[in-house]
Amino acid sequence: MIDWLRELFLAWGPFGLLVWTLIKILVIVLPVVLGVAFYVLFERKVLGWMHARHGPVFVGKVFGIGWIQPFADVVKLLLKEVVRPTNAHGFLYFLAPLLALAPALAAWAVVPFDDGVVLADVNAGLLYLLAMTSMGVYGIILAGWASNSKYAFLGAMRSAAQVVSYEIAMGFALVGVLVAAGSLNLTTIVHAQNGAGGVLSWFWLPLLPLFLVYFISGVAETNRAPFDVAEGESEIVAGFHVEYSGAAFALFFLAEYANMILISFLTSILFMGGWLSPFPETVPVLGADGWWWLAVKVVFFMFSFLWLRATFPRYRYDQIMRLGWKIFIPITIVWILVVALMVHYGWLVQLKA
């Protein structure tokens, strides 16, 4: 069916190719946006249960869960007036939410969902991801500056310093992965984890410090609790997006949650074996590799984001900087050396024949 559709579109020449690519992009972006909607519901329910309360229950009540709540939120946000402060910088003020969202969605181009199911199977996939995630900070900085408000500016400055600091640790953790896998291609990285040791040869074990550093840096990169001083509602109201309302605010919200889902995907793909099954091939049904395993792992990491938020109090700003610069970066540098030695002496993953 899919092959037949592809042939149909490609028969139209370059414009058919364009339409076919657009369709593929939509097939990725729509589930991401829907995922964001339900992730917000998931977050509110999980936080509610962890706080021993109910969370949303009234809108679309089925099995005691308010299933339609995310759509009610979306409608509410879209119907609200988009207010522009008088002294805000007009063009940049509206460009900022777009600049926050665009890299968050663009990064999905190289994420594989199953063996061979990827929009762009490029060789430099990991580099592309690093480049795209590093551009998300422009939306935040510009929002803070263009709002012409003290609180927004303070939030933007905090966020920019934090994102730039944690990007280094994150990049080094990825360097460890690419040294171990010998490739920048995400599909090849998953194949490199398909070792004889099953779960034990996934990269989380040989690269354990990098795995932890990567996920924690991912939480810090997305400005989520306990690293959410950029929003810090007790000090600077809501940080960089304090002046935004309605649809413009919704875009920031979408970007933040799309980035959280992206980090969950990347942690699963780079360290937890992607779509590989944790059971040996001999086990019936459960032993088969497939996208459902990737989904299970992704949902676990998405849950971990919320778990961290419900568990830890907000870090103090100097503690965040200390953790990033004085603890994570030295750990990653040492472990890259260890990984290089492991690869050199062949101690790493023994691939299946």
Add this chain to the structure above:
Amino acid sequence: MDLIVDNLELIAFYAFAGLCLASALAVISVRNSVHAALFLVLTFFSAACTWLLARAEFLGIALVLVYVGAVMVLFLFVVMMLDVRTEKLREGFIRYLPVGIVVAVLMLMQMVVLIGVRRMSGIGLADIPGKDFSNTEAVGMKLFTDHVFGFEIAAVILTVAIIAAIALTLRRRAGTKHQDIGEQVRVKASDRVRIVKMPSEGKPEVRQ
């Protein structure tokens, strides 16, 4: 229609190159320094796009990663914090214009001569590599075999520069309060709270 389709890559190149030039001009001509920094970001980005068109994906992505993702963020950070008076900086624009034009012409001549000499000596332009060619791998191979000494020396110089920059700007001001994290972690409850044992005073008598 076929003309457009056949020359898609060429059209894309001219579009990105034109954008690159226009934004580079805007960097030196706009009045607001934050806008100038943002146009510089656009310049880097469109230059990276032209490199991608030339199949140099490693260089293109590295340009975005390093310059757009890190250097310009810090640059913007500083520009936003400072209150730069551009009118004052602009005063000598006409006076220094001839010097600038001379430098620009010299650089143009260097580029033309370099490309021309390569063409004449028959080196020619590099072939466009095939689909399976990994640019990243090729750059890595060159850097770590043919140019390994130059590469390592550059790395050492950069490290020295970082240490020097930190050492030059690090000031110890008197009277600032620092937190000793080790001390904070080692602290025990008995260091902070003193519990005084004293006999209970008993229930006060209730008067009728």
